[in-house]
Amino acid sequence: MDEATAPALTASDEALVGGHAGTAYEMMAPIIGRVAVAAPPADVWAAISPPGNLLNIHPFCERNEINVWDGAASRDHVYYYSGVHYQREFADWFDGVGYDLVLGPPQARTALVRWRIGEAETGSDFTIKVVALLRDDVPAAEREHYAEHMIRRPLPSYLDSVVRGTAYFAETGTPVTKNQFGTHPIYSPSD
Numbered sequence: 001m002d003e004a005t006a007p008a009l010t011a012s013d014e015a016l017v018g019g020h021a022g023t024a025y026e027m028m029a030p031i032i033g034r035v036a037v038a039a040p041p042a043d044v045w046a047a048i049s050p051p052g053n054l055l056n057i058h059p060f061c062e063r064n065e066i067n068v069w070d071g072a073a074s075r076d077h078v079y080y081y082s083g084v085h086y087q088r089e090f091a092d093w094f095d096g097v098g099y100d101l102v103l104g105p106p107q108a109r110t111a112l113v114r115w116r117i118g119e120a121e122t123g124s125d126f127t128i129k130v131v132a133l134l135r136d137d138v139p140a141a142e143r144e145h146y147a148e149h150m151i152r153r154p155l156p157s158y159l160d161s162v163v164r165g166t167a168y169f170a171e172t173g174t175p176v177t178k179n180q181f182g183t184h185p186i187y188s189p190s191d
Helices: 011-020 042-049 140-152 155-172
Strands: 025-029 031-037 061-068 075-080 085-094 098-104 111-120 122-137
Touching: 011 025, 011 085, 011 098, 011 111, 011 122, 031 155, 042 111, 042 122, 042 155, 122 140, 122 155
Parallel strands: none
Antiparallel strands: 025 122, 031 122, 061 075, 075 085, 085 098, 098 111, 111 122
16 A cells, blocks of 8 residues: 555645645545446546546536646546535646545635555556645634534545446446435535
8 A cells, every 4th residue: 555545644645735735734534435446447547537537437526627637737626516616736647546636615725635546456446535634723623523524424425426436437438427326415415
């Protein structure tokens, strides 16, 4: 296991956050979504690397608008079915392996996200690691409430849906549908 998929915070996580989000944050323990994919790594890379890829793999994404799509200089926007809007700013791009990005509302950073593809005996291993960022100028009790109700509880099911959507598209070539693996209270609640 490399640092990008390690279940604890690593020095490279801290360096990436410091370089792209600043120091006014408390980093939470990583939350990881992982899935075995019955397709080779090249097929998983083909699913996650083109511009607008979230429309094929992300069951909570209504729109995926591109500002720039150029490796580590890429920037796009995710518009969820709930109306939430995040901007993704890519920090590192590793052809065939994955990428690192910072994510959040357009004027803020709320997470470091690492997408990684690994080889497996019968296909691939696909992982998304999220290190959520909590603003350190918010009182501790409010930070803890936010961490519990907006990150620790809802993020595992969110990541499970995204990694499963990626596997589904890489294996079948068919885009996921809205809420294909269930709804999400923050990003795509039931209608």
